Amino acid sequence: xxxxxxxxMGSYGREKTQCCGRKWCVGDPCGIICAGITxxxxxxxxxxxxxxxVHSWEEYTLHTSINFILFETFLFLAFVSxxxxxxxxxxxxxxxxxxxxxxxxxxxxxGNEVIYKCQKCCSIKPERAHHCSVCxxxxxxxxxxxxxxxxxxGEANQKFFVxxxxxxxxxxxxxxxxxxxxxxxxxxxxxxxxxALGPPGTTLMLIFLLFEAILFAIFTSVMFGTQISSIxxxxxxxxxxxxxxxxxxxxxxxxxxxxxFGGPFSLRWLNPLADPYFLRPxxxxxx
Numbered sequence: 001x002x003x004x005x006x007x008x009m010g011s012y013g014r015e016k017t018q019c020c021g022r023k024w025c026v027g028d029p030c031g032i033i034c035a036g037i038t039x040x041x042x043x044x045x046x047x048x049x050x051x052x053x054v055h056s057w058e059e060y061t062l063h064t065s066i067n068f069i070l071f072e073t074f075l076f077l078a079f080v081s082x083x084x085x086x087x088x089x090x091x092x093x094x095x096x097x098x099x100x101x102x103x104x105x106x107x108x109x110x111g112n113e114v115i116y117k118c119q120k121c122c123s124i125k126p127e128r129a130h131h132c133s134v135c136x137x138x139x140x141x142x143x144x145x146x147x148x149x150x151x152x153x154g155e156a157n158q159k160f161f162v163x164x165x166x167x168x169x170x171x172x173x174x175x176x177x178x179x180x181x182x183x184x185x186x187x188x189x190x191x192x193x194x195x196a197l198g199p200p201g202t203t204l205m206l207i208f209l210l211f212e213a214i215l216f217a218i219f220t221s222v223m224f225g226t227q228i229s230s231i232x233x234x235x236x237x238x239x240x241x242x243x244x245x246x247x248x249x250x251x252x253x254x255x256x257x258x259x260x261f262g263g264p265f266s267l268r269w270l271n272p273l274a275d276p277y278f279l280r281p282x283x284x285x286x287x
Contacts, residue, residue: 024089024151028134031150035086038148041212042079045071045175048209052195052202053182060185067178074174078167081272082149085161090154091140093123130238143227143236158227159261159269159276165224172217179210231256 049071057064103115103124116125118138125131130142132152141155153161183206186194195202230236232253251259261269262276 024092025087026135026150028147028150031134031147034147035082035150038082039079041216042075042171044212045171045209046075048175048179048205051197052205053178055193055195056182056185067174070174071171071178074167074171077272078164078171081160081164081167084272085146085149085153085157085164086151088151088157088160090135090142090152090158091129091156092135092154093118093121093126093129093138093140095137096122097124128236128239141236142238143230144238156276158231160272162224162227162231162260163270163272165220165227169217169220169224172213172220175209176213176217179206179213182206183210231260 049068053071054064054068103117106115106124117123118125118129118131120131120133121137123138125138126140129138129140131138132142132145134145135152139152139154141158143153143158145152146161149161149164151157182194186199186202186206191199191202197205226237230240234250234256250256258264260276262274268274
């Protein structure tokens with residue numbers, strides 16, 4: 001890659017992402033509000049479970065127990081994935097390093113090879129990096145900026161974003177099934193003892209939950225599929241919009257998945273608490 005050669009580095013350094021490793025948190029008001037709304041919607045699902053669903057415990061102990069465990073597991077993994085996506089440095093390029101002196105030195109050391117500079121954040125721009133106007137930084141292998149996680153999705157946090165979309169889709173589909181089952185149960189017993197609320201309150205909460213579950217199941221499933229397709233094709237969303245003239249050598253699909261999720265397939269791939277390993281150039285210049 002250009003950036004490695006420009007810095008005179010023969011190989012990549014192997015580093016691991018760290019949640020809040022650089023105290024990363026985008027101060028975008030819109031993003032913060034959207035992230036807060038995401039948490040409130042997840043909290044609403046939890047409230048429905050506590051006020052409505054668990055009240056069928058005595059009569060349907062096994063069914064309620066299994067569904068409670070599944071719901072709480074998916075919800076916890078979705079929340080952790082969201083926080084990790086939001087607070088992990090997505091792969092920001094050091095700001096303000098593109099001085100005229102350094103650019104001249106890099107060009108001289110690499111046979112007058114073109115050195116790309118971002119005029120907005122004054123940084124030496126690696127291959128496949130793009131500038132995000134919200135984060136005000138160039139992000140390595142930037143896919144897109146997502147206000148719902150208040151962060152860019154890039155090289156270092158794409159795993160967490162993919163897991164977030166997957167677990168939200170799973171918890172939404174599960175809530176859809178459980179909500180319909182509970183609604184049928186309540187109608188069958190004429191709303192007696194099936195909820196901590198009265199019939200009107202239970203009906204309204206279930207209707208809103210089902211609407212939320214359908215909406216987010218569709219949205220996050222599509223997003224999950226799009227992200228997996230992007231990873232397998234080794235083409236970010238931004239690159240897909242700018243097709244043409246891309247002659248770089250691409251890895252096969254399975255290799256790309258391993259690079260994003262971290263090594264050979266294992267349960268670590270599904271664990272948002274397991275940080276992925278990724279390859280990235282060192283930012284210590286040696287020319």
